[in-house]
Amino acid sequence: MGVAIFLALLVAPEDSDQGISQRIFYIHVPIALTAYFCFGLGAWKALRLLVRGEERHDLESYVAIHQGTIFGVLTLVTGSIWAKASWGHWWLWSEDQLVLFLVLFLFYCAYFMLRFSLEEGPRRARSSAVYALFGVVLIPVSFLAIRLAEGLIHPTVFTRDGPQMSASMFATFCVAWAAVTLLAYVLYRVELVGKRLDADLHELREILR
C-alpha cells in the first residue's frame, strides 16, 4: 500500500514537464475522485439500509461518508495549493470543483451534526441514511448550479488546457489513482473494524452490567 504511493510519487516527477506545480495533479485528482466514490458508496449503503433494513449498512454508510469527508478536505487543501501555485490565488470562486467540494464539505459536516444529536437506534440510522441520499443527489444539482452561477458572475470562464497527458503521465496517474483508492479502502476497513469492535464492546459491557 505505502509502496504504491511511494512509487507514484517517485515516478511522477520524471514526466512532469509543466513545472513542480503539475505534480500535485497526481495526488489531487485521485483524491477528489475517491471522495466522490466514498460519498457514492455511503449513499448506496444508505439505500440498502432503507430498502432491506439491514442494520450493518448503517455503520458502513457512516464510515464511507466519514472517509469521503476526510478525502474531501484533502481535496480542498491540495486544490487550494495547486490554485496558489498555478494562478497565484489560494481560492478561486470560478474553480467549480473547489466550490462544489466546499458545499459538500458543509453538507457532510451537517450530516455528522445530525448523526451525533439523534438518539442511537433504528430511527437515527434511517434519518442519516435519508440525509446521505440527499447528499448524493445534491452533488449533480449543485454542480449544475455552480456552472450556471459561473456564467453569471464570471462571464469569461477560466480557460485552462486540459491535461494533455502522454502515455507515461497517464500511467502515473492511473497508479496514483489506484493507490489512493486502495488507501481509502484500507482506511475504510480499518475504521469499520474499529467501530464494530467498539459496538461489540459496548454491548458486552451492557450485558455484564
Next chain:
Amino acid sequence: MTYLTDVSALARKDLKIELRARDTLPAMLLFVLSTLVVFHFALPAESASDAAYGLLWVAIVFTALLGLSRAWVPEHEHGVLDGLILAPCDRSAIWLGKTLATLAFLLAAQVVALPAFALFFASLDVTAVAGVVLADVGICVVGSLLAAMAAASRARELLLPLLVLPLSIPLIVGGVGAAISPDGERYLLFLALYDAVFAVLSWASFEYVVTE
C-alpha cells in the same frame, strides 16, 4: 382521492392552528421586514441594486428557516405526531400537508416582503417573482422533511439551519440568477428541476424519518 383528502385535512389543520394561535406568521412578517431594514443600513449608500437582490435572498432563506423551525413544534408538544403515524393514512400525506401549510405561510410572508423590497431597494420583474415562488417551493419541500429530522434530535432548532443551508445553495443560485440574469428562464427551469427532484426524494423518504 382519499390521499388528497388526507393531505388537505392535514394542511387545513395547520392553517387553523395558525389562525387561532397566530404565533408563526406574524413573527415571520416582522422578521422579514426588519431584516430588509437592517440590510438598508448594512449596504453602503451607493451600492448597486444587484447587491440588494442578493440580500433579498438571504432574507427569504432566513425567514423560511424561522417558519420551518416552528413547523413541527405543535406535533411534538402534544404527541400529535405519534397519533398521526398511527392514523390509517399514507405517511407521506403528513409530509405533503405540512409542506403545503409551510408554503402557505412563506408565500404570505412574501406577499408583504416583495412589495416592501420593491419599495425600499429595486423593482422586481415577473421572472424574479417566479424565481421566488419556485425557490419557496423548494425550501418548503426539503425543509419540512429536514425539520422533522431536526425536531427528533437533541439539538432541535440549532440543527435545522445547518441541515437546510447547504441544500439551499442551488436554490439561491437559481433565484439570484432569475432576478438579475438577462436569460432568467434558464434559471427558472433549473429551480423547477430542483423542486421536482427533491419533492420526489422527500415524498419517498418521509416515512423512514418519522417511524420508530
